Amino acid sequence: MALQSRVLLVSESRAELSELAAGLAEAAGRLPNPFGLGVALAHSSEEALARVAEDGDVLIGLVDARGREDAALVLIERLNAFRPELSLYVLLSGRPSRAFASAPVNGFFHHEEADYHGWFRILSAELAEKSATPFYDALRSYVEMAKDSWHTPGHSGGDSFRGSPWVGDFYDFVGENLLRADLSVSVPMLDSLLAPTGVIARAQDLAAQAFGARETFFVTNGSSTSNKVILQTLLAPGDVLLLDRNCHKSVHHGVILSGARPVYLPSTLNRQYGLFGPLARGTVLAAIAAHPEARALMLTSCTYDGLRYELAPIVEAAHASGIKVVVDEAWYTHGRFHPAFRPTALESGADYVTHSTHKGLSALSQAAMVHVNDPDFNAHLFRENFNMFSSTSPQYSLIASLDVARRQAVMEGYRLLSRALEIANELRERINATGVFRVLELEDLVPAELAGEGVRLDPTKLTVDVTQSGQPAEALRAVLFERFNIQVEKTTYNTITFLVSLGTTRSKMTRLADALGRLASEKRGGPAQSPLKLPPLPEMTPLACLxxxxxxxxxxxxxxxxxxxxxxxxxxxxxxxxxxxxxxxxxxxxxxxxxxxxxxxxxxxxxxxxxxxxxxxxxxxxxxxxxxxxxxxxxxxxxxxxxxxx
The missing domain is CATH 3.90.100.10 (Orn/Lys/Arg decarboxylase, C-terminal domain)
Structure with a gap:
């Protein structure tokens, strides 16, 4: 499939826009154009914002700032705030003002030169840099070299499987390239995950730029390991950690391994649906005030069910007390790439963020990232802990998938997430139209004590109340699987959760909506399922020891x-x-x-x-x-x- 991208030209002068468009179009016709770079036009700031909102293929903006530098700066900031993955260039006449020094600008062109071929080459090079996949490219190149393997792993590029009467079907099932790409640290050109200086280091740098981090680290054994690495880096035995009780179990494991002194903060509970939400802000702020000696605060945003904190005021309070903020954002890896999901934890000031990149983006299972924005980051200590938890034989396909997932998020994440939102909205309407099943909204999910605290819901996580069907959720889950070939994400006693992702298609949505419609129509007046409310969790009793x-x-x-x-x-x-x-x-x-x-x-x-x-x-x-x-x-x-x- 041919690549397609656009540069948005913004100028109040229609004559200037026509001249720019004609010059760049002529260059596109004469020069190599591997990214299918074309032009789009906007005659005003509002038109420019509308265009980048509706057209996911706009990846670059070129703003005419001649005679209107202040307005151009405002537009540049607004474009960057709306879609931070955009590359933004400025057309000038004369020297730029100092105000541009801190603006999110990738480069400048001077109108007096009008070097359209040169400008087009620069814009194409920008796309090449953004879309680069250094590790994946090196891995693919190595496989294409067809080197004989005299090193681990023992299947030797799949040769031990191929032709075997006992396990040859495995070779056919997983494919030749996957097995040829299953290599080891014996291949220097593929760099080292434990001490990267080459293609892995470059891939991580690109990921940091994409997600808005100072540094990013690739992880091949999930956010579970990422959480442990961070906690062991930040905490010495006996250090105080503030954490919500409903953190992922890997956080609790990290408490054990680090020797931390935990202060568990009580979870909010929606008893009707058996769902746990974020901590009440007052609870967090009170804990910060009561424990100024705490080294770190650990939060989960968003939750498994899609509930997100308004993180900025919490982060601000923690930082005022010298407390580092770690956010488990395993279920929110896509948040950076569409304004409907932002701000992310990093944008809200978190020091460390863990991403299960495989959950919300197109990485393979177990592929994860750690993002760091801590101004006091101890890189050496982090690396020592990272290496303590990491395998010395990482799976290279996982690393390549992180490289590729980042590329996709930057180059087409906005467009794919826009589609996902449309599908989620339509699916919500069709489920509600059954009259039996109902997608829970924010007000259904948020416990009363969180009202007014700015909690938001990720609309791509659909939690469906099945009470009126008269069947427990687990029974419906089995029916969906066995009769309609549909596998759901999870269930509680009376809810089923469906995830809409980058890979969700309209065909899948139609099949699910049809299945639920049929199940609803087959309900023959049976009584609604009696609500099974969870008993409240017992209060945390005092700890007798670490x-x-x-x-x-x-x-x-x-x-x-x-x-x-x-x-x-x-x-x-x-x-x-x-x-x-x-x-x-x-x-x-x-x-x-x-x-x-x-x-x-x-x-x-x-x-x-x-x-x-x-x-x-x-x-x-x-x-x-x-x-x-x-x-x-x-x-x-x-x-x-x-x-x-x-």
């Missing part, structure tokens, strides 16, 4: 349920060694070092012994049923008692 100290003890197993089938009261007062997490919703009930009280024990017994048993991580199942690992009396006695967290 999570790290409890986790690394041997401990002993104690059954949750006693001989009479009731809660085993012997657990009350014991100290958990493990993190206990029910799914859904994935929020820890217990963390290592936390004392078990009657409320926690009763909650866990209900989860594992109720009419609808839940999946619970952190419990061990043996002949005595569900057991919890707790500190032994001797281990507990050996640990100094204290009050290390809230």
């Amino acid at each position: 999570p790290r100290d409890a986790f690394f003890e041997t401990g002993e197993k104690v059954a949750l349920v006693g001989e009479q089938g009731s809660a085993n009261l012997a657990l009350i007062g014991r100290i958990s060694c493990d993190q206990v997490v029910p799914y859904p919703p994935g929020i820890p009930v217990l963390v290592p070092g936390q004392r078990v009280d009657a409320a926690v024990l009763g909650y866990l017994v209900r989860l594992v012994g109720g009419p609808r048993p839940m999946e619970v991580h952190g419990l061990e199942i043996d002949e005595d049923g569900a057991c919890l690992r707790v500190l032994s009396a001797d281990e507990e006695a050996s640990l100094a008692e204290g009050s290390p967290g809230g």
Whole structure:
């Protein structure tokens, strides 16, 4: 498919626009034009803004600033704020004013020279630089060299699979190029993820420019590892970390590994739908004020269900106390590339942001990024921690997919996200039109205590209330899969979540809307499903020791349920060694070092012994049923008692 792009020419002079357009069009016809660069015209600032909003193929702007520098500067700032991936050039007559020195301008042209061929070459070179994929290109070039492999991996470019009567089908299934590209650090031209100086370093620099970071690091084992690397870089044993209780479990693992002293902040809960939201702003600000010694604040934005903080006032308060802000933006990797989703965490001032690039952009599973804007960034310490958690044999296809995903986001992300928003809006309307299923809106999802706090909803995450269908969500999930060949993202008791992404097509949308319409029409007057409201999570009991100290003890197993089938009261007062997490919703009930009280024990017994048993991580199942690992009396006695967290 031929590439297509446009430079938007902006001038109040129609004669000047005609001259510019004719000159660049003539150059495009005579010179190599690998990006299909054409021209679009705007006679005013408002027309220019409208054009970049409606045309995703506009990737460059050329603004005529002659005699109107102040107006041109305002337009340049507005264009950059609306679509920061645009490259912006200025047409001048004479020397530019000093005001342009801090403007987001890529270059200048002088009207007196009118070198249209030279200008066209510069604009084409700009597109080449923006769309470059240094690592992917090097990987593809190496595969095309067809070098004999006398190094790892052992399948030797797929030769051990090819022709095998036992595993030859795997070669056919995954494809030759994927296996030829599965290489090792024995290939110097492909750089080193652990100490990049070549094509990986250049690819990371391009990613930093794209996402608005000072530095970006590619990660091949997900945001889970990214979170641990950041926390271990920022926190020494005993340092205080403020974190929302509903952080991803990798954050809680990072607490254990870093030896941090956590202060857990209470989650907001929508009990009707079993969904957890952001922290109340007052809760965060109070924690910052109460713990000025804290080293870092860890937040999740957006949540799995698409709820986003208004981060700027929180970041400002944290920074005023010298606290670094880390934002898990795993589910919001696309936010930078369309104004409907911005501002992002980086744009709101966060110091560190983790991205599961595979979730919202076109990277392969496990491919992730860490973005850094910390002015006090300790690059050496970060690299040491990064290398501690990273494989010395990274999967090169994952790195290449990060390079490619960044290129796509910059070059066509706006257009694809505009399409995704249109599809999401239409799907929302068609689901609601069934009269049985309903897409939850922001006011349905946000707990009451967050009203007025600027919480926003990612419209590409559609949470559907299935209560009126008379069936539990899990049953509908199975029907969609088995009968309609549709796989959903997740369910709670009475909701199903559908994700609209860059890869969502109108055909997929039509099939889903049709399936839900058919299921709605087949509802034969059955009663609506009785709401199953989640009991509130028990309050976090005080920590008896650091999570790290409890986790690394041997401990002993104690059954949750006693001989009479009731809660085993012997657990009350014991100290958990493990993190206990029910799914859904994935929020820890217990963390290592936390004392078990009657409320926690009763909650866990209900989860594992109720009419609808839940999946619970952190419990061990043996002949005595569900057991919890707790500190032994001797281990507990050996640990100094204290009050290390809230």
